[in-house]
Amino acid sequence: MALVVQKYGGSSLEDAERIKRVAERIVRARKEGHDVVVVASAMGDTTDDLIELAEQVSPSPPPREMDMLLTSGERISNALLAMAIHALGVEARSFTGSQAGMITTSKHGDARIVEVNPGRLKSALSEGAIVLVAGFQGMSGDSREITTLGRGGSDTTAVALAAALRADVCEIYTDVDGVFSADPRIVRDAAPLDTVCYEEMLELAACGAKVLHLRAVEYARRYGVPLRVRSSYNDKLGTLITGSLEDIPLEQAILTGVAHDRSEGKVTVTGVPDTPGHAARIFRAVADAEINIDMVLQNISHAANRRTDITFTLPRSDGPTAVAALEKAKAQIGFEEVFYDENVGKVSLVGAGMRSHPGVTATFCESLSRAGINIETMNTSEIRISVLCREDQLDTAVRALHEAFELGGEEEAVVHAGSGR
Amino acid sequence: MALVVQKYGGSSLEDAERIKRVAERIVRARKEGHDVVVVASAMGDTTDDLIELAEQVSPSPPPREMDMLLTSGERISNALLAMAIHALGVEARSFTGSQAGMITTSKHGDARIVEVNPGRLKSALSEGAIVLVAGFQGMSGDSREITTLGRGGSDTTAVALAAALRADVCEIYTDVDGVFSADPRIVRDAAPLDTVCYEEMLELAACGAKVLHLRAVEYARRYGVPLRVRSSYNDKLGTLITGSLEDIPLEQAILTGVAHDRSEGKVTVTGVPDTPGHAARIFRAVADAEINIDMVLQNISHAANRRTDITFTLPRSDGPTAVAALEKAKAQIGFEEVFYDENVGKVSLVGAGMRSHPGVTATFCESLSRAGINIETMNTSEIRISVLCREDQLDTAVRALHEAFELGGEEEAVVHAGSGR
Known part of the structure; x- marks a missing residue:
């Protein structure tokens, strides 16, 4: 029995049907005997819609309020995902970033994770529940304000939780089959890569490969968290990112x-x-x-x-x-x-x-x-x-x-x- | 200088235009020299839309997750209102129910307020900010879970805050001009009432008058909070609910x-x-x-x-x-x-x-x-x-x-x- 962290991006959760499909995948991992922690992004275009609303009421929305606004998107998707898992007969509990103990710096819109205190998550896991954590968000350590992590924040949330919980693997589910030898939209015979070391992935991400965010890869390397990038549409194994260049x-x-x-x-x-x-x-x-x-x-x-x-x-x-x-x-x-x-x-x-x-x-x-x-x-x-x-x-x-x-x-x-x- | 609590219902906040209009009203009260605390409901049909999403993913959503889901609605409207106030050049900060110290019982979907600890709100007020609090929500005292207050919850939030902050008045903004001698849709010459005592309002609310919820009136009576029901569409004074039958x-x-x-x-x-x-x-x-x-x-x-x-x-x-x-x-x-x-x-x-x-x-x-x-x-x-x-x-x-x-x-x-x- 392993502890698995799974992260699902917004396109994997764009409507009720897709949410139910993801719930089935999560329940399957649970039934294989694993403890499962899930990090979900906001559904489809939710974040863009909220940003548009903000622009309608203010030419320059204060970053603190922008964080209050945008964090609701992940809260909605995680609650819905918990409901869908529940409907399959498995106990699931969703947590906000601050409930999950994601302590960050206080820079709204671009906070960094300082510390993870996953006490409530551990209790829920020990009671047999699947744990869901709203990605991209946390609470500042000094002022107890709600913060967001900026671009790639949900990937970083997943990696940070995997590190804090000493998970066996952090799976990043996306709409492509893994990391490729080049962008398949440009190169027709681009090959999926089985394994890539952290340094190679950092260079690829820094040079434009969009499948993973630089910060998440840096975090994974620092804490030695094995990352697996795979598709939420099929059962291919995807790409494992682990090991050092040396x-x-x-x-x-x-x-x-x-x-x-x-x-x-x-x-x-x-x-x-x-x-x-x-x-x-x-x-x-x-x-x-x-x-x-x-x-x-x-x-x-x-x-x-x-x-x-x-x-x-x-x-x-x-x-x-x-x-x-x-x-x-x-x-x-x-x-x-x-x-x-x-x-x-x-x-x-x-x-x-x-x-x-x-x-x-x-x-x-x-x-x-x-x-x-x-x-x-x-x-x-x-x-x-x-x-x-x-x-x-x-x-x-x-x-x-x-x-x-x-x-x-x-x-x-x-x-x-x-x-x- | 007085301390005023203002509550705005969802129909007063149904789009960006209405939110800006409400922001102007709030700023006007601030410029008249008052400390202002605002409680806003979710925008327009947000709550119904979220309930529909929940029904699409689960035949019987667990109440805990329903509360996680629905509370995002008030969070969105309050953050947007804070931005709109900010755009008028006045400092404003929005708070979730738990940040505002709304401690409740643990019954999801129908929690009762046990205690209000408005320390963070008082600090923000003393720094000159307009304070916004997400209505209808709180945090359970024992399990620190997010709860909702059930029907009429935002009115009750406003009254409870007014009591805890010893506000001079709690204004409930709605889409009618106040409490009437009968429903104006049935009786053409129904008269707006200037003053009604708590007991009369309790009887009216219990007998079908929809302008205020019974629980909010009971709370106001218990703590002696003067309530004013008025329209968010005009400047009429509306109806003051205060004083005892005796x-x-x-x-x-x-x-x-x-x-x-x-x-x-x-x-x-x-x-x-x-x-x-x-x-x-x-x-x-x-x-x-x-x-x-x-x-x-x-x-x-x-x-x-x-x-x-x-x-x-x-x-x-x-x-x-x-x-x-x-x-x-x-x-x-x-x-x-x-x-x-x-x-x-x-x-x-x-x-x-x-x-x-x-x-x-x-x-x-x-x-x-x-x-x-x-x-x-x-x-x-x-x-x-x-x-x-x-x-x-x-x-x-x-x-x-x-x-x-x-x-x-x-x-x-x-x-x-x-x-x-």
């Missing part, structure tokens, strides 16, 4: 997959004096505008005037703000010009095998070149190569790399529509 | 109004042995089926066989259950027959003046008789006369009594549609 023998390490991202823009600042402190001033100006940057590239300086160009990427939605912040600080920083380019795409190859297979970078560049794709910016880590190219060439780039590194499976992947929070 | 000088006491009720059915048990214990057995059989009865009438016994007839009224929805329970216990109780009649209506005249004006009963009966209405059953209290008649004669009866006792005003009453929880 534990993979070099000779067994392979290349894992190709990720892509079309959510970033590129800022280039030219003619920056190549003396200490100027680059720092650029990044300080951007940070002061509360913008996170991703890739950074600094070219060598032009020998003649000892000036250099600095390029970085950032979320497209922050592009105009970053440019305005830089223009404002132009005189103080002392650069020549700032350019902004939205029409870029990022493609990344990830895999532990990169450490032991020489020539990966060469093959990478050759395959893109053969496909007629110009590399604009390159950035690497121990197990990842990322490049920027034109956005309209991104799909071609993904397919070229996937083929060059022979990542494909034998069957064609099945694609479902939509994705939850 | 405080009204007999010479000033008047007749207050006519109430009616078409929600009851009539059970008649014939041939009951007129010896001690037989009536008790009848009422025990009904009570064991968890049915509340209203009026009871026992005729004198037929001298010949020392048997009597017992008649009582009860909610129509409980009629068939009561009859079945009695039939089952027929041999044990020893009656002859049980009859059930759904087509009855109850009309009541209420007023402190009844104590000092002889001849009220006579005028009452004469006016009904002149209108061609047969009185089937009569029941009285110190300040009330109620009779049952045929249901299709009920409107005629209400108009006849209203006219006979000259309760009408000079203007015609304005009628709005719909009513909240």
Whole structure:
């Protein structure tokens, strides 16, 4: 008998029928003899509907009230799921984030989990009940206010509960069959992956793979929680995310997959004096505008005037703000010009095998070149190569790399529509 | 500067526009210098929609989960109202029932308030914020589970908070202009009442006046909270409910109004042995089926066989259950027959003046008789006369009594549609 945490996304719970289907799956795990803890997101479009209502009553709703509002969505789905399980003859109890002991920081809309005190959940489990916990929410430790965890919050709730309860596995149910060697909507023979280590999954998530949120994977790695990503529509086993990079023998390490991202823009600042402190001033100006940057590239300086160009990427939605912040600080920083380019795409190859297979970078560049794709910016880590190219060439780039590194499976992947929070 | 508790029903909050309108009213009270505590019901049809969802996933949803589900409705409306107030430049904070310290018994779906610990509300008020509390909900003292208060729960929340905070007045905002001398939809010249004492309001509410719930009025009387019922659509002062019957000088006491009720059915048990214990057995059989009865009438016994007839009224929805329970216990109780009649209506005249004006009963009966209405059953209290008649004669009866006792005003009453929880 194991303790299993299961997380279901909003698209798996979009109406009463889907809720009943999920209830059956949960009851099946219980009848196999496991203790089951479930984390459910809000039903289908509930969160978007609530946000729309908020915008109708206020141009800038206070974050505290936004959290009060949005947390009701998970409360509704979890209560309904408990009822549906009950209707199948099995005891089930739903708990809010604060009842479940999810203690967070106090930053509304983007709180972090500080501590989990699952006393009430343990009592309910020991009484034989299936436990349901509203995802995405908690209570701040100092002010006892209701908070939300921000993007990917329900995944993080599930992983944090699995860690606190020392669960055997945390299953993330979604509308795809697992983690793939590339996006099956782009690459027809993209292969489902059986196992991926935490570091590889972190790189994939950071490079645009949407199946899991970075924070949830980071949390799982820190506490050693095995994660399984699988479909709520079938019984395939999906992908197990576990183990550390260091534990993979070099000779067994392979290349894992190709990720892509079309959510970033590129800022280039030219003619920056190549003396200490100027680059720092650029990044300080951007940070002061509360913008996170991703890739950074600094070219060598032009020998003649000892000036250099600095390029970085950032979320497209922050592009105009970053440019305005830089223009404002132009005189103080002392650069020549700032350019902004939205029409870029990022493609990344990830895999532990990169450490032991020489020539990966060469093959990478050759395959893109053969496909007629110009590399604009390159950035690497121990197990990842990322490049920027034109956005309209991104799909071609993904397919070229996937083929060059022979990542494909034998069957064609099945694609479902939509994705939850 | 006063402390005012304001309660808004669901029809006053049915969409973003109405919420903004209510926010303006709340801010106006704040700008007049008052501390303001607001209790809001769920928006429009939210509660009905949630109940429908529950029915789709389960034939008999567990009451605990039903409470988890339904309490989200008030949470949504209160958070939205806080945002709308904020958008007008005034600080506002919404609280759930448990955050507001509403401690209740543990009976899900029909909990009673045991204690109110408004510490967090007082802090927020002292910081100058408008405080919003989700109505209809609390937390059980022993198990710390989320509970709901049942019908009229939001009114009761408002009155309980007003008592705990020693508010100067508890205003109940609704879609009618106040308490009327009769239902304006039946009596065209029904007059709005300026003041009504607690006992009169209790009798009116118990006899079918829907503007306030019995429990809320009982709570207000017990703690001496002045209640004002008024419209959220205009600035009329509405009706103040305050003061005790004993405080009204007999010479000033008047007749207050006519109430009616078409929600009851009539059970008649014939041939009951007129010896001690037989009536008790009848009422025990009904009570064991968890049915509340209203009026009871026992005729004198037929001298010949020392048997009597017992008649009582009860909610129509409980009629068939009561009859079945009695039939089952027929041999044990020893009656002859049980009859059930759904087509009855109850009309009541209420007023402190009844104590000092002889001849009220006579005028009452004469006016009904002149209108061609047969009185089937009569029941009285110190300040009330109620009779049952045929249901299709009920409107005629209400108009006849209203006219006979000259309760009408000079203007015609304005009628709005719909009513909240």
